[in-house]
Amino acid sequence: SQTIHQWPATLVQPVGSPLSLECTVEGTSNPNLYWYRQAAGRGLQLLFYSVGIGQISSEVPQNLSASRPQDRQFILSSKKLLLSDSGFYLCAWSRRGGNQPQHFGDGTRLSIL
Amino acid sequence: AQRVTQPEKLLSVFKGAPVELKCNYSYSGSPELFWYVQYSRQRLQLLLRHISRESIKGFTADLNKGETSFHLKKPFAQEEDSAMYYCALMGNTDKLIFGTGTRLQVFP
Numbered sequence: 001s002q003t004i005h006q007w008p009a010t011l012v013q014p015v016g017s018p019l020s021l022e023c024t025v026e027g028t029s030n031p032n033l034y035w036y037r038q039a040a041g042r043g044l045q046l047l048f049y050s051v052g053i054g055q056i057s058s059e060v061p062q063n064l065s066a067s068r069p070q071d072r073q074f075i076l077s078s079k080k081l082l083l084s085d086s087g088f089y090l091c092a093w094s095r096r097g098g099n100q101p102q103h104f105g106d107g108t109r110l111s112i113l
Numbered sequence: 114a115q116r117v118t119q120p121e122k123l124l125s126v127f128k129g130a131p132v133e134l135k136c137n138y139s140y141s142g143s144p145e146l147f148w149y150v151q152y153s154r155q156r157l158q159l160l161l162r163h164i165s166r167e168s169i170k171g172f173t174a175d176l177n178k179g180e181t182s183f184h185l186k187k188p189f190a191q192e193e194d195s196a197m198y199y200c201a202l203m204g205n206t207d208k209l210i211f212g213t214g215t216r217l218q219v220f221p
Contacts (some may be wrong), residue, residue: 032207034209046208098205099145099164101147102209103158104156106156
């Protein structure tokens, strides 16, 4: 069966520090991968998605970037965190092909001080 | 533009009462619609999708193209149904557009 792992679960970082959140998927090949930010009262906002190694699409302009160095690994990064980067970040995967449901990780709660 | 609207932030009912969580969408083509649920301290998970036409945990949702709605319904709410519910739309890409969510509280 397929599983998705996301870590760390919580992270407290000072303003201006770098960030690296990691997500890996097991039990499937060539998945689509997604990074979301979940804000209270605002639902889930898609940040990045990837259909293959090295292929990243950014949905919103921001201080963050994403990379996919391996087929089942998706990384969310920042060189210098801002206070506004605080939030709950979710990674998700789906099978290729149309109208496939997405499956989510447990999320990372990021607090910027 | 693709958009999903969930007009209620919070819906409170008593156990055994009927529940309807509203979802309206804006999309010019034929969308695929989903309901996701997040129980306390659990990950966001798929509840149901309209193409499956199935009932999960007593919940059903019918796509009404005329009203562009995909409301989630359950005839008799249970306390364990208390959770955050998100409606989501997928158009002609593999990207999901989520609504802002509705928190369902079921009181004993």
